[in-house]
Amino acid sequence: MSHDYHKAAAEILEALGGAGNIEQAAHCVTRLRLTLRDQSLVSTARLAEVELVKGSFLTAGVFQVVIGPGEVEKVYAGLRQLTGLSAASIGEVKSQGAAKGNAMQRLVRVFSDVFMPILPAIIVAGLLMGINNLLGAEGMFIEGKTLLQAYPNLEGLWQLINMMANTAFVFLPALVGWSAAKRFGGSEILGIVLGLLLVHPDLLNAWNYGKAVAGLDGASIPYFDIFGLIQIEKVGYQGQILPILLAAWVMSQIEIWLRARVPNAIQLLVVPITTIVITGFLALALIGPVTRHLGILITEGMVHLFELAPVLGGLIFGTLYAPLVITGMHHMFIAVDLQLIAGNGGTFIWPMIVMSNVAQGSAALAVFYSTRNVRERSMASASAVSAYFGITEPAMFGINLRYKFPFYAALCGSALGCVFLSLSKVKAAAIGVGGLPGFISIIPQQIPLFMVGMLIALVVPFVLTYALSRRIILPGYRVA
Numbered sequence: 001m002s003h004d005y006h007k008a009a010a011e012i013l014e015a016l017g018g019a020g021n022i023e024q025a026a027h028c029v030t031r032l033r034l035t036l037r038d039q040s041l042v043s044t045a046r047l048a049e050v051e052l053v054k055g056s057f058l059t060a061g062v063f064q065v066v067i068g069p070g071e072v073e074k075v076y077a078g079l080r081q082l083t084g085l086s087a088a089s090i091g092e093v094k095s096q097g098a099a100k101g102n103a104m105q106r107l108v109r110v111f112s113d114v115f116m117p118i119l120p121a122i123i124v125a126g127l128l129m130g131i132n133n134l135l136g137a138e139g140m141f142i143e144g145k146t147l148l149q150a151y152p153n154l155e156g157l158w159q160l161i162n163m164m165a166n167t168a169f170v171f172l173p174a175l176v177g178w179s180a181a182k183r184f185g186g187s188e189i190l191g192i193v194l195g196l197l198l199v200h201p202d203l204l205n206a207w208n209y210g211k212a213v214a215g216l217d218g219a220s221i222p223y224f225d226i227f228g229l230i231q232i233e234k235v236g237y238q239g240q241i242l243p244i245l246l247a248a249w250v251m252s253q254i255e256i257w258l259r260a261r262v263p264n265a266i267q268l269l270v271v272p273i274t275t276i277v278i279t280g281f282l283a284l285a286l287i288g289p290v291t292r293h294l295g296i297l298i299t300e301g302m303v304h305l306f307e308l309a310p311v312l313g314g315l316i317f318g319t320l321y322a323p324l325v326i327t328g329m330h331h332m333f334i335a336v337d338l339q340l341i342a343g344n345g346g347t348f349i350w351p352m353i354v355m356s357n358v359a360q361g362s363a364a365l366a367v368f369y370s371t372r373n374v375r376e377r378s379m380a381s382a383s384a385v386s387a388y389f390g391i392t393e394p395a396m397f398g399i400n401l402r403y404k405f406p407f408y409a410a411l412c413g414s415a416l417g418c419v420f421l422s423l424s425k426v427k428a429a430a431i432g433v434g435g436l437p438g439f440i441s442i443i444p445q446q447i448p449l450f451m452v453g454m455l456i457a458l459v460v461p462f463v464l465t466y467a468l469s470r471r472i473i474l475p476g477y478r479v480a
Contacts, residue, residue, distance in 0.1 A: 005071070009078030011050045012065060017041025019083040027076040028116070030386075030393040032065040039063065054379065055397020057326070066397040069386060113183045114245065115334045118175040122338075125168035126430030130440035132161045133429055137444030165430075172338070173198045173237055173244035180245055186252030190275060194251055195244050197280050198288065203236035224284070232285045235292075239342035241335045242291035243283065250287065251279040299343040302336065306348060310422040314352065318418030319411050321356040325392060326401075337431055346427030346443055351450055354390075354438040355417035355457040361387030361435070362413065362458050363406035364395040366465035390434035409464035417457035424449040 013019060016036065023035040036042065039058065047056050047065065052075060055066040067075050079085070115122075135158050138146045148154050168175065174195035181191025204212060204222060212219040222234040237243045255275045262270050306313040324330045333349055340347035361384045368380035376399075383395035400407035426449050432441030442450045 005052075005074040006078040006081070008050055008052045009075050009082055012047065012053065012075065013079060013082055015043045015046035015050065016063075017043075022083055022085065025076065025079055025083070025085050027067075027072050029069050030066055030072055030391055032067060032072060032076060032079070034063045034065070035061065036063050051375070054383065054394045054399075055401065057397070059326075066393050068382065068394045068398075069391050110183065111332045111335055114176060114179045117179050117182075119334070121168045121175060122172075122334075122431050123433065125165050126428075126432040126441045127437075128161050128165035129169075129430040130432055130442070132158060132165050133444050134440070135161070140444050140447075169239045169341075169430075171196070171199060172239050172241070176241060176244045177248050180248035181252055184249050184252035186248065186255045187272070187275075190251060190255065190272060191248050193276060194247055194279060194283065197276075198237040198244055198247070198283060200236065203234050205236055205238060209235055230285070232281075233289065235288070237288055237292065239338065240292065240295060241338050241342075242295045243288045245335075246291055247279060247283040247287045250282060251275055254278055295339050296343055298336070299339055302340065302349075303344060306422055310425075311419050314419035314422030315415050317349070317352050317422075318355060318415035321353060322360060322392070322396065322407070322411060322414065325356075325396065334431070337428075341428075341430065346429050347431075348422065348425065348427050350428040350431050350434070351421050351426050351438070351442060351453070352418040354434050355421065355453060356410075356414040357387055357390055357392050357434045358436065358454055359410040359413035359417065359457045359461045360392045360395045360400060360407075361385070363410040363461040363465045364399045366409075366462045366469065367399050367403065367406055370466055370469035388435045389437070405468045406461070406465045409468065410461045412464060413457045413460035413462075416460055417453045420456055421450065421453040424453070426450050426453065 012032070013022075016022060016034070017038065018041075021037050021041050023037055025035075026033045042056075042063065044056055047053050052067055052071055053065060054068060057064055134140060135147050135154060138144070138149075141147055142150050148158055172195075174192050177191035177193075177195025177198075178188050179191075181194075182188050208219065209221075212221045224232040224234060226232065255271060258271045258274060259267065321330060330353075333353065337347040337350050340349060364380045364387060365384040368377050368384060371377055371380070379394075379398050383398050386392070387395040396407065400410055424446070426446045427443050428438075428441045429443050430441050432438055436454075439447050439450055439454070
């Protein structure tokens with residue numbers, strides 16, 4: 001179905017109170033993100049009547065209009081054409097509304113701003129790692145053998161995919177350094193340099209740090225000896241998040257302070273070298289060791305929680321993840337996932353995120369089969385497909401939250417699926433697509449258990465929503 005995106009943008013603009021009521025506008029994968037001068041001028045009822053709009057809400061001073069992947073870019077282009085607004089980044093829009101948010105919302109915004117730009121690289125690496133794991137999994141396709149053992153000619157392909165998959169994780173601090181420096185107002189190139197410093201080949205590989213601490217095979221931790229007074233561990237931080245995140249913030253503060261005080265004529269000479277030397281020293285001597293141990297505590301705490309009370313952990317996560325998506329707080333789990341992968345060899349959080357996404361899609365799909373309303377059927381089918389591939393906002397805001405009972409049915413399916421995964425101790429080796437293709441990133445031996453959990457998350461919301469649709473009749477919702 002073709003849409004008139006310019007007309008949709010005009011209708012949205014009118015419902016928002018006109019061009020004069022918009023201060024800044026940006027968009028993410030699914031939503032328009034706007035800062036408004038007067039929230040009271042917005043007519044949510046008129047917004048809901050726009051064909052392409054699947055929902056709207058206000059959070060942390062930013063008004064968000066859910067459109068859907070692909071279409072949001074075209075509506076945004078039409079909105080800019082009508083208003084004459086210059087293009088803005090999500091970070092700029094969020095900063096404009098930041099004064100209205102609390103401390104937790106500001107912290108979540110930091111995680112979102114840092115990780116969203118690098119998420120495509122992480123997902124690609126995760127998918128490639130999943131494919132690589134499947135090739136090397138014994139008994140997955142051939143009993144008692146791996147595909148590599150059965151077909152030795154695949155060895156070169158396996159090595160190539162392995163290198164591609166590991167690149168984003170090995171150099172993850174460089175990616176985070178770039179994005180974090182941009183977010184904190186520092187030099188992006190210095191952020192990359194700082195990130196690369198933390199994974200320099202002269203440093204002990206972070207994955208061998210445990211062997212050195214335990215003294216296995218005669219391994220020991222090397223040190224920088226500074227004037228015989230200070231010893232700094234020669235340890236790298238491959239795949240880790242917290243060290244570079246805090247180091248990039250410190251670097252940006254130092255750089256901003258220097259730029260305001262060093263004369264322009266010598267800034268290029270003085271500011272970069274001073275910033276890198278001071279921050280590099282602090283990162284290796286203080287920030288890295290402290291945040292590494294903090295990361296270990298967080299990882300061990302999460303693992304112990306789910307080991308001691310797997311049912312409770314799965315139930316809470318499966319029930320609360322979708323509501324966290326509504327608030328935008330779900331972005332903080334990216335850092336948790338990466339920390340678990342780096343410190344524990346896999347994450348049990350990401351497989352449960354898949355359960356939540358799939359459950360929302362199934363609830364929307366049940367609405368498609370239950371209603372005769374042509375517009376609702378079109379929106380429900382498209383939203384379900386989107387959710388099955390990891391983008392749940394159209395399903396949640398366009399269908400499930402509007403009728404409420406599909407959303408609650410999805411929470412039930414998600415919670416049950418997560419409880420099963422938690423009891424089965426299913427883990428993902430990497431982050432991938434948070435939907436039906438998610439099995440690719442699961443540790444190969446655990447894929448069958450993961451598929452059982454996914455079946456629960458698929459069936460339960462669909463059955464509950466379909467059954468409830470026979471009993472609950474809402475305005476504009478006619479069951480078959």
